[in-house]
Amino acid sequence: MIALAKKDYYEILGIPKDASPDDVKKAYKELVKKWHPDLHPDDKSEAEQKFKEIHEAYEVLSDPQKRAQYDRFGYVGQQPYENVYGSQGQGENPFGQENPFGGFEDIFSVFFGQGRTAEEQRTRNIRGEDIYLTMQIDTKDVLYGTEKEVEYTRYETCQACHGTGAKDGTAFKTCPKCHGTGVINVQQRTFFGVISTQTTCDMCKGSGKIITEKCPVCGGRGRVTVRKKIKVNIPAGVEDAGRLRVPNGGHAGENGGPYGDLFIILRIKEIPGIKREGRDAYSEIAIDFAQATLGTDIEIDGLEGKEVLSIPPGTQPNSILRLRGHGFPSPNGGSRGDHVIKVNVSIPKRISKEQEELLRQYSSLTHTEVNEKKHRFFR
Template sequence: MSEKRDYYEVLGVNKNSSADEIKKAYRKKAMQYHPDKNPGDNAAEEKFKEANEAYEILSDPEKKAGYDQFGHAGTDASAGGGGYSYSGGGGRGGFEDIFSDIFSSFGGGGGFGGGQRTRQRSNRGSDMKISLTLTFNEAVFGVEKKIKIKRKEECPVCGGSGAQKGSDVKTCDQCGGAGQVYVRQQTPFGTIQQVQECDKCHGEGTIIERPCDKCHGTGLENKERTINIKIPAGVDNGSILPLRGEGNIGPNHGSTGDLYVYITVREDTIFKRNGDDVYYDLPITYAQAAMGDNIVVPTIDTKIKLKVPEGTQNGKVFRLKGKGIPNVNGHGRGDQYITIKVEVPRKLTHEQKQILQQFAQVTGMDSHPEGKRFWARVRVEEKEKGPKKSV
């Protein structure tokens, strides 16, 4: 099986293209490769399908965000949960409006196309959204969770038909099962023909003589389910995990929508996260900073010895390469950054004060080059300004 092409390449746009630009590019491709314009051309048909697939993802903000971050893995329904995405809402991306325009250009009206094409009703179920809170460690290393959801499933009594047992579901005699009818109106400019939803079957194409007592003819019921979610290592606060086919089922034995899990990550008491990197402040004593020390420090998954050289200054940052958070796409790990915070004692004993005074007398000014340079600059500036004038 050949590898899928980049969706932006398929439509001839880029990641910064607006929704209108993506829609315009798709319309152009659909018009170019539509089977009605290329009868018997298998290559054109494949390109038409490819454009449809690309537009379905890029026209949906939620799916587009998942694709931008994770590529095809963020949209693949076979990926054991379907990849991972950020932000946005569901929807069909305006397909019906675009196809209506395309079909009209081939000589037809509305959604029928050429006067012969009946509208294919979308029976896809609606998407669902839930929130899930993780600890810092669960987000960093991944975890499996069981969650309870309530979703629409087929009614067990009527099997999703919406009709009582022994009752017929008949094709609507007004629209012939299309769910749509032509309506002609006389105007000063002539007769205008439009397509409208059939008012007899309400667009379903069928009529139920005796509705099911349990579901009242909808063919659906609300059901509580417990499902397993596998959270990948490296997800972050604000991530969205799409579970393909775990949403509501559509009417008339339609397909199921998706379930989007919005992830919130609680802050850790030690580590701060920025992308795949982690940060924290390491407090050390004045003596450790001055004389150096080997300090055992925590990382997100173990403890290591950090060599603090003598003379380490407050604010010094140490980098531990590859000790950060696993990348959610499997591209290695981030780094860990440790910032030194030298603690100055707030209260000193009489003995401690004497020792520090002795230390100050021994070291003198020469042991503090930064201070020496600072006061030298002060003296130069005062000399340049000249003596103060008395008022």
Template sequence: MTDFYSTLGVEKNASDADIKRAYRKKAQESHPDKNQGDKDAERKFKEVQEAYEVLSDKQKRSQYDQFGSVSGQGGGGAYYQGAAGFDPSQFGGFADIFESFFGEGGGFGFGGGKSRKKTGPIRGQDIETRIKIKFEEAVFGVTKYLEITKPEQCDPCKGTGAEPGSAIKTCDQCKGQGQVRSTRQTILGAISSVHLCPQCQGRGEIPDQICKKCNGQTRVKQSGEVSVQIPKGIEDGTTIKLKGKGAAGVLGGEYGDLYLEIRVAEHPKFFREEKTIFSSESIPLVQATLGATIKVDTIHGKETVKVPAGTQDGTVLTIKGKGAPSLKSEALGDHKVTIHLKVPEKLSRKERELYEQLAAEGGIEVSKGGFNLF
């Protein structure tokens, strides 16, 4: 599908007046009266009409901006459109599908909406959803089961839209031609054009009775479980594409895809940046001063870490190979622990004496007695 804005030669933010002006100009240039027998001009003229029809209509324009197609334009999938009992809001287009299936569900939306043929098999819509997993699950990988509600092929009619056993008859609207001619009044006069038959969508035939279950829509909304293997090392915000797990196609069209956005929950102790996992530990002042061996929590369990004598507050120590893998490589990154120093808040009498001796030894002036809580 050509872009309607470029067809008219206007910017995406063009005003209604700009669009009207551009339309007049383009339509005059390619008008059939001026270009007798010029197939290219004829096609161009039709495109201009189509673009103007959408962009001059506030509602259609905003739908087009959002979804790249418009109800009834992109062939939302209704085969027996116009047949008795047809509910145009059920499968009319992207906006309609969005509302009727997932409007209240939250977190769902549809992508796609690109050019589609109006006849023959129509690919099912892509579906987007997201899932929140634990920090550990992102590091080690996990299998998740999602409950997804989406359009599936109607079972009783096997996706034909015809009531089982129903006879198939020639479409009465187009007399089996699949096309209808219509005349429209435009600002340039009456324009006669050939359209796809709205009743049979160009097939030339319709069932005598439409399927009661799906109302001729060929698909019905169904809930089902989808299992997803989330690979280890996945990062927050990554989207996984599950091919063929989207909406069922129409009239033998293939399934759409399911796009799953992965959100990773925060961890109370760890923070991750790609393959590196960060944490912090507070150690007593004496350990930092004299040096010590301490236990540090990593995502893989407790690790023994040597704190050198004279370690300063804020020093970062690296534990090799105790971080996370990435989607590209199984090799684990590092764990980095930031050392903080704990200054004692309360001292025993003995400890206080020792600290005072330490101060005297270093010739450092300190408050004597008095301030001690004991």
């Protein structure tokens, strides 16, 4: 059984109650990077727990409607948390302990319901839970977009019983307590007299039916676990920690209820030394005094491998050079951003005898110039 302790989503993201949508997004991105389970091999389960909480908090606080509900009631949906493996009753975790999926991707389900309607509650055609995966992609994938295969495990509606949990989909009878309505009247004695309220029937849990023989395929759960392989399109220009939504890619609902969604959180493998800021890429290079003075062509690491950067003669330390159109594409289309390169000029610590000779010669020429100017000035 999962404890239904209320969590403070603002606290989890480390932001104030009046944080702007941008702040929410920023905090989420930072925390996702910090707590990615792969970065915490020593206490992976703690990191996974954190990771889940962060997603949960972001899911709510990034959605204006859910956030408003959370601010008002302290939780979203029918109850603060719902665990597909725990609080729903029949669930022991079908995948065993710890990280149940392992393998190709980390996978997490989130637990809050989608805000059930009375009708859904009555028929128990509850929408399935969403599933979250993370996927590593390369910078090259971001430049041109790509198609990737994703493999994960989810609940699907049991075909043998059409999600009813009853053998052949027919082995049930009308609930004797609610006579198939799924609801019962409860009388409550109050100061104002006896008040009758309607509540979900506890015998059939709102389905109106009692299973007389369980479906042998799903054991009466109405859902079976299925290993699923799908192809997803990753559009060009996606950002790190960006999410792709695959509608109906999540778990099947109970009693043949609709599927939840699959969310794929993209982690982009950085190229060492290159930072990304929106559409632009940033890096630094070091050249020496002679290269800066005379100008030169040098090879640098670009987003697509080695590229040639032209250093104009007379380049000053900390100059900014741009390779236009060599940055990242925008997810909304249009031209690529720039690769912005800061040029550091380094002074060599050791030089050869011959170099020293030439530099002395150079220096004497420069100083003569200065002395001449001074001479003219004082005359």
